[in-house]
Amino acid sequence: MTGGGALADQVILATGGYDHTIRFWQAHSGICHRTVQHPDSQVNALEVTPDRQTVAVAGHQHIRMYDVASGNANPVVNYEGVSKNVTAVGFHEEGKWMFTGGEDCSARIWDLRARNLQCQRIFQVNAPVSCVLIHPNQGELIVGDQSGSIHFWDLRTDHNEQLVPEADASITSVSVDPEGSYLASVNNRGNCYVWTLSGPSSGAAAAACTQARPKTKIEAHRRYALRCRFSPDSTLLATTSADQTTRIWKTADFGLMTELKCANQRWVWDCAFSGDSQYIFTASSDNVARLWSVEGGDVKREYNGHQKAIVALAFSDGLA
Amino acid sequence: MAFFDNPAFIISHIQNSFVSGDDTGLCELVIVQDETSRRPVGINKSAWPWLAANAEEDDETELAHSYDITADSLGTRTRPRSDTAFKLDMLKKDKLIKGKVKTIQWKENVEMPSEEDLDALFKKKIVTKRKKDANTSLLTEQLDKFPSMQSNPFSEYAKFNGQTQVGIPTKKINIFLTMLPEGEREFPLSVCVTSNAKVSDLIGLTLWLYSCDNNAAFLSKSLECYTLNIAEDDGEPDRDFPPLDNRETISKFGFGTLALVEKVCPVETSKSLLVVKVAVGEGFSMFQVETLDIKMSQILELVLKRRRGMMNVDGPCYILEKLSEPGVTLDMDSTLESQGTFEFCLHREHRISSHQIEIDPVQQKGTVNKLLAKQKAVTYPMIIIASCDTIDDKTNAGRAMFRLTYKSAQNEFKFVDFESDRLTSRKIVQKVQQILDMRGSAVRTEFQSNKEKTKSKRSSMMFS
Numbered sequence: 001m002t003g004g005g006a007l008a009d010q011v012i013l014a015t016g017g018y019d020h021t022i023r024f025w026q027a028h029s030g031i032c033h034r035t036v037q038h039p040d041s042q043v044n045a046l047e048v049t050p051d052r053q054t055v056a057v058a059g060h061q062h063i064r065m066y067d068v069a070s071g072n073a074n075p076v077v078n079y080e081g082v083s084k085n086v087t088a089v090g091f092h093e094e095g096k097w098m099f100t101g102g103e104d105c106s107a108r109i110w111d112l113r114a115r116n117l118q119c120q121r122i123f124q125v126n127a128p129v130s131c132v133l134i135h136p137n138q139g140e141l142i143v144g145d146q147s148g149s150i151h152f153w154d155l156r157t158d159h160n161e162q163l164v165p166e167a168d169a170s171i172t173s174v175s176v177d178p179e180g181s182y183l184a185s186v187n188n189r190g191n192c193y194v195w196t197l198s199g200p201s202s203g204a205a206a207a208a209c210t211q212a213r214p215k216t217k218i219e220a221h222r223r224y225a226l227r228c229r230f231s232p233d234s235t236l237l238a239t240t241s242a243d244q245t246t247r248i249w250k251t252a253d254f255g256l257m258t259e260l261k262c263a264n265q266r267w268v269w270d271c272a273f274s275g276d277s278q279y280i281f282t283a284s285s286d287n288v289a290r291l292w293s294v295e296g297g298d299v300k301r302e303y304n305g306h307q308k309a310i311v312a313l314a315f316s317d318g319l320a
Numbered sequence: 321m322a323f324f325d326n327p328a329f330i331i332s333h334i335q336n337s338f339v340s341g342d343d344t345g346l347c348e349l350v351i352v353q354d355e356t357s358r359r360p361v362g363i364n365k366s367a368w369p370w371l372a373a374n375a376e377e378d379d380e381t382e383l384a385h386s387y388d389i390t391a392d393s394l395g396t397r398t399r400p401r402s403d404t405a406f407k408l409d410m411l412k413k414d415k416l417i418k419g420k421v422k423t424i425q426w427k428e429n430v431e432m433p434s435e436e437d438l439d440a441l442f443k444k445k446i447v448t449k450r451k452k453d454a455n456t457s458l459l460t461e462q463l464d465k466f467p468s469m470q471s472n473p474f475s476e477y478a479k480f481n482g483q484t485q486v487g488i489p490t491k492k493i494n495i496f497l498t499m500l501p502e503g504e505r506e507f508p509l510s511v512c513v514t515s516n517a518k519v520s521d522l523i524g525l526t527l528w529l530y531s532c533d534n535n536a537a538f539l540s541k542s543l544e545c546y547t548l549n550i551a552e553d554d555g556e557p558d559r560d561f562p563p564l565d566n567r568e569t570i571s572k573f574g575f576g577t578l579a580l581v582e583k584v585c586p587v588e589t590s591k592s593l594l595v596v597k598v599a600v601g602e603g604f605s606m607f608q609v610e611t612l613d614i615k616m617s618q619i620l621e622l623v624l625k626r627r628r629g630m631m632n633v634d635g636p637c638y639i640l641e642k643l644s645e646p647g648v649t650l651d652m653d654s655t656l657e658s659q660g661t662f663e664f665c666l667h668r669e670h671r672i673s674s675h676q677i678e679i680d681p682v683q684q685k686g687t688v689n690k691l692l693a694k695q696k697a698v699t700y701p702m703i704i705i706a707s708c709d710t711i712d713d714k715t716n717a718g719r720a721m722f723r724l725t726y727k728s729a730q731n732e733f734k735f736v737d738f739e740s741d742r743l744t745s746r747k748i749v750q751k752v753q754q755i756l757d758m759r760g761s762a763v764r765t766e767f768q769s770n771k772e773k774t775k776s777k778r779s780s781m782m783f784s
Contacts, residue, residue: 011459028462031532032478035485074420081426096441108426111441119441120429139444155442158432180447233450275457291463300463305479318458 012068012316013281014055015289016043017269019308022057022066027281027291027315032305036066036073044087046314050095055314058086063100079110088132099141101129107143107153123153123160131173136180140210144171150185154209161209165193165217175237177230182251183212184237186225192218192239194254216254220247227270231277236294238280240268246282248294258297265290269310275317285309343574344550344561473541474531477524482512489515491570495526495548496555499539499582508555508577513570519548520566526580540582551579596656598623599643599665612657616640616650623666641665700726702759706733706767708752710745720745724752727763733770 016022022043024034041059048055054065054076063086064075084103091098091112097119098110107129109121127147134141143151148169152161169187176183176197183195195212221241228239236257237249246260246268260282270283279300283289289310291301324330335355338347433441482490494508509529513522523546527539540546547563557579564573596619597606605626609619620640639649643663650659707725720742725735738745756764 009458011462027459028466033484037488074417076422078421078423079426080423092441110424110426118429119433119437120427121433122428136447137444139442156438156444178447179449274459276460278457278460279463304475307479320456320458320461 009318010052010068011318012048012052012055012314013289013303014046014048014068014314015283015303015306015310016046016057016312017283017285017287017306017308017310018042019287019306021306022046022055023303023305024068025289025303027301030301030303032303034071035305038064043312044085045089046312047089047091048314048316050091050093052316056089056091056098058089058100058312060085062086063089063098082108084128087128087130090132090134092134092138094138099132099134101132101143103128105129105145107132107141109141109155121155123151125149125151130171133174133176135176135210136178137210142174142176142183144174144185146170148187150174150183152209152212157209159209161212163195163212165214166191172225173227173229175228175230177234177237177251178232179234180210181234182215182230182237184228184230186220186228186239188224190219190221190223190225190241190243192220192225192228192237192249194218194237218249218254220249221245226268229271229273231273231294232275233277236273236277238271238273240271240282242267244268244284246271246280246292248280258294260292260297262290262299264288267309270313272313272315274315275319281313281315283310283313285311289313346561474524474528477521477528480514480517480521480525481529482514485514489571491515493522493570493575494577496551496557496577496579497526497530498555498557498579506555515569515571517570518566519564519568519570522570523548523566523580545582547581547583549579549581550575551577553577555579557581595662597643597663598640599663600627609656612655614656615652616654616656616659617652619656619664620652620666639667641667700724702755704728704763705752705756706763707756708749710749711737722749725767727767733767 011027013025013027014022015025016038020038020040020042022036022038023032024036025031026033038057038059041062043057043059045058046055047058048068049065053068055068057064057066057075061080061082061084063079063082065077065079066072066075079098079100082100082102082104086100086102088101089098090100095112097112099107100110101107105125105128107123107125109119111119113119123141123143125143125145125147127145127149129143129145131144132141139155141153141155143153145151148164148167148171150163150165150171152163154160165185166187166189169189169191171185171187174183174185180197183197184192186192194215194217196215198211198213218239220239221243223242225239225241228237230237230251235251237251237254238246239249240246244261244265244267247256248258248260249255250257260280264286265282265284265288266286268282268284272281273294274280278294280292280294281289282292287304287306287308287310289303289306290299291303292298293300335351339351342348432438482488482492490512491514492510492512495511496505496508498505509526511522511526511529513525517525520543523543527543527546531539543566547566549557549559549563550561551557555577563581564578595606595608597604598619600623605623607622607626609622620638623640624638640652641648641650641664642659642661643665644661650664656662704726705724706727708722709725710720710722719739721737721739722745723735723737725733728734738748740748
């Protein structure tokens, strides 16, 4: 399972939410070319696997994997045994393992190499986990929980560190830029905190846990912030909010570059940048996903079809 | 073939078979109509007493006189299945689906994985800085190729497309588009639609599919202009049958071929039609305007143009009022949009000037005003007006009457009475009297001296 090789000529855009379906879209035209039923559960998170063959859907008490290319209506694999909602899902970039986080206050590692699950790991915290992401160094997980703590879990040594930017402010999303230089988090008070990360640059220090130094605080939104994401070229940070806007900040000075808003949009739950950082997708509870130009701040495409709110988005760009 | 000598039963059975077997619903219409208009014939009550007894009951049931088929089952068209059978079916389906899906249960690891495993899986890598031009995007390339969003007016029906849906029942129908030019209408459009769609949704979906691939500028935007008809296999719509009811779900029908027919729209899409109605005197004028932004003054002009007879060179002023709010003059600069209604009333402005009095009586609805001799607009040059007085102040009705006395062409003093609401009539009386006082006129003095004379005459008569 190598990344980028197979199907690099395809752009994958998938959305999911409360209407029990997952829709796959032709990103440049706005046409929905496939709808898959996801019965009995809402969609909490969506992620395309590194080999771009499947999409992982985090739902209530399970994670289902759906085939991207085939017309198969059923999931190919169903991961169970977790209680309560699975709120986050992601993958090691070489597809060796999958990680999840959930309302059962844990982050888990699922072994994908073989079906006998030898390398399961679990990390317990004291509050429901709202977000989990993998550090670009592929050896650490960053876990955000509803008590306001951000945990660094070193998978090699099992060592962990904790950061609490704002006490009792539930963390809704965390993001690390692709170069491993910044960590951003947003919380339910609309505040965004940024740290600089000391990435290990030499072989010897590679084993050490990443250190985080506070960089800045942005009062990004007046209402809940729901998602934050760095752009692939590390120059931009996007934050989405219940105030119906998405704001794009420049990482050079963390000043505001563009505000993306339009009349009908309601809460913006998720966002994703295009491969060259020029466009951004947003998913909103007005049942519509949109494609925006980052520079111009205008809507380029709309993706209509969901019957209820869209709360999760997965995008994987192709290589031109 | 059944051997049965009860004609009523056989007839009833045959009728039922037609009704239940017919997809188009036409037999249902015909037979039910027929049945309600006449009684079942040939029941000999003495020979078949049980039949007579049942016949009363049957009159209550909706259509069928068959004893097998009840009104309920005719609606669902299948025999109601027992709960258990249904549940078993669902379980079987679930099992089938689950069989195809690999399920992996979370397994708790008792011990930590070995060092080799840890190294293999969780070793950190050095994160390198990205090269600037490494960020290429297929999306950007595709967006550049297709610069504008396809604005398909029927995109709201795209969600009924069964082709993109997996896991829910769909129906595949060939639809012939009869409104296309000669070369194109022979080829049907194969449409796969979700079973929960209505006929109107199917029409919308068909139009969307066509618009996606072809230039559909000639298609009417409104679905009301189209109907789906039963068609022959070659696409010819069968004119003997009525078009499919737009509100029916298509899962009811079993057709493989349908024809989309454009019907003549009786009224052009109502959204673009703006008709303004202006009541003028006894009749009214109706005319169409393009936009809601039109000013009231323009509407006034249009009305006056229509009714040329009302144009007066001296230009009595006309005013427009809302039909619902009589007495409130509308601002000529305001737009039609701000009025909130399309119905208006045209009046001549009551004008009193030192030159003349113009009065345009308002026609009272339903009442015949005996006091006003003629319902027409009149103009009195001030020079002949002798006096204006209030004569009757009907306090309870809030109305008042005033009299205008003038000298007619025959050199006689005549008067004319008007009724209006108290405020208006008082104002009129006041204004006229002011003007008369300011402008001394021969007529007035004559009238007044006449009054004096009659007064003094009377008083002198009294004393004598």
